[in-house]
Amino acid sequence: MALLGIAGCNLFNPTQSVDIASNDAAALTYEGYLHFQKTEYGMAREYFERAIHADSSYSEAWYGYAKAIASMQPGLNPFELVTLTKSSSTNPFGAFKAMNDKDAKILSNGIDSVMLVLDEFIVLDTTGRTDKRVRFSHFADSYSILCMAQAGLVARNEDLDLGDILYVDQNGIHIDFSSMGSSIQNAQKIAGAMAKLGKGLKADKDKAGSVIRNMMPDSTGDWLTDKAYADFTDHAANFMIDKGEQLEKIDVNRADVFYNYGNITDDDGDGCVDEEVIDGFDNDGDGEVDEDPRSQAVNVTDMNSIQYTTNIIYPPVKELKMVGRYESGDVDIDMNGLAGDNDPDEWTFKNKDYSVRFNNGDHLLKFAFKADFFSPYFMNLSPEERIEIKDAVRHDTDPNNIQYSLQQRQQLIGGCWNNYDETRFRLWIMSRNAL
Numbered sequence: 001m002a003l004l005g006i007a008g009c010n011l012f013n014p015t016q017s018v019d020i021a022s023n024d025a026a027a028l029t030y031e032g033y034l035h036f037q038k039t040e041y042g043m044a045r046e047y048f049e050r051a052i053h054a055d056s057s058y059s060e061a062w063y064g065y066a067k068a069i070a071s072m073q074p075g076l077n078p079f080e081l082v083t084l085t086k087s088s089s090t091n092p093f094g095a096f097k098a099m100n101d102k103d104a105k106i107l108s109n110g111i112d113s114v115m116l117v118l119d120e121f122i123v124l125d126t127t128g129r130t131d132k133r134v135r136f137s138h139f140a141d142s143y144s145i146l147c148m149a150q151a152g153l154v155a156r157n158e159d160l161d162l163g164d165i166l167y168v169d170q171n172g173i174h175i176d177f178s179s180m181g182s183s184i185q186n187a188q189k190i191a192g193a194m195a196k197l198g199k200g201l202k203a204d205k206d207k208a209g210s211v212i213r214n215m216m217p218d219s220t221g222d223w224l225t226d227k228a229y230a231d232f233t234d235h236a237a238n239f240m241i242d243k244g245e246q247l248e249k250i251d252v253n254r255a256d257v258f259y260n261y262g263n264i265t266d267d268d269g270d271g272c273v274d275e276e277v278i279d280g281f282d283n284d285g286d287g288e289v290d291e292d293p294r295s296q297a298v299n300v301t302d303m304n305s306i307q308y309t310t311n312i313i314y315p316p317v318k319e320l321k322m323v324g325r326y327e328s329g330d331v332d333i334d335m336n337g338l339a340g341d342n343d344p345d346e347w348t349f350k351n352k353d354y355s356v357r358f359n360n361g362d363h364l365l366k367f368a369f370k371a372d373f374f375s376p377y378f379m380n381l382s383p384e385e386r387i388e389i390k391d392a393v394r395h396d397t398d399p400n401n402i403q404y405s406l407q408q409r410q411q412l413i414g415g416c417w418n419n420y421d422e423t424r425f426r427l428w429i430m431s432r433n434a435l
């Protein structure tokens, strides 16, 4: 009785409150909101914090707590962040790159302190440990914008540009890890921030497309319909979550094989350069999926085949197009001496039609569709043994102490090594040492 009396009293005379019962989450939260309305964010924050201590399932207290902390930070209104990304007509993340160190640090700290609270609440919400009055989905759009800014700032600190990693063109939304940085630590940091963004986008699918659309340059608005934006955003979100988890789990000694998209190097030791398409399938038939991948920008998406990819991470690939250094014929993917337009096999699927590839489970590219492309020895190995031999070969780069001769590579692995002569082999060794 006494408790109810105090709470009731405070509801009507909030400013006179001095001693709300420390276990009355509702009254503490209400008091917090009154201070919040008066822009007394420090006081509001204290009450919300006390409310959470009283009852950690009280979602309105969590939401208020996050809002109070956000309001105490300069420049943290999500709408201001959108304006910031819109300030460049070509690259939504240019503003982060242009920011001076001090401002970037302030913004970054501000985002981190709000994220700390939101992430803790999201864990409670998604494991059913709150009263469900405020859900993650209610603030997922703001959360996504904060994540995007956080990823942009992480990239900035690594001297990278998130606009090179996440961008939109006529073929959809691309996430290209070709510029993820030189170390697994950098890659993990950025992939981690992007995975959080993916979760934010997934939490409110209805708004997700427009969140991305609002962040991107205006020109992208003409390329894709709202429906396509929404579909691509969903794929992109799945992709970010999947890659984030993959990079988090992967053996650090082999992670470079998977996050160096389009680095024009044979990363996995089969002699082929950027042989895989990022499509979730094994395109060279070695048993590994998306190892040593080419730039994501080569994928032309087939919107008509989206039906085949329900709940799948990768939009269906219609065909491959040459871009950048591939286009200029600099990159001989299978190392047969021909590149670019002169070697269409590197750019053509054995089965042209996605639905046929999907139904047959055969996503091979023509260059790898050859009898004994991989050696009989290699094909008889277990998946682990194949990786072991490829790993031994990819690290065998000392020109003065070569462990595996070209002939041995052809016998043990085959693959593109079959296309090498001694000159190309010497070039492979030299290029590895030039890194």
Ligand SMILES: [Ca+2]
Pocket: 265, 266, 267, 268, 269, 270, 271, 272, 273, 274, 275, 292
């Ligand atoms: Ca390779």
Ligand SMILES: [Ca+2]
Pocket: 276, 282, 283, 284, 285, 286, 287, 288, 289, 290, 291
């Ligand atoms: Ca493969």
Ligand SMILES: [Ca+2]
Pocket: 276, 277, 278, 279, 280, 281, 282, 283, 289, 290, 291
């Ligand atoms: Ca692939």
Ligand SMILES: [Ca+2]
Pocket: 332, 333, 334, 335, 336, 337, 338, 339, 343, 346
């Ligand atoms: Ca070639």
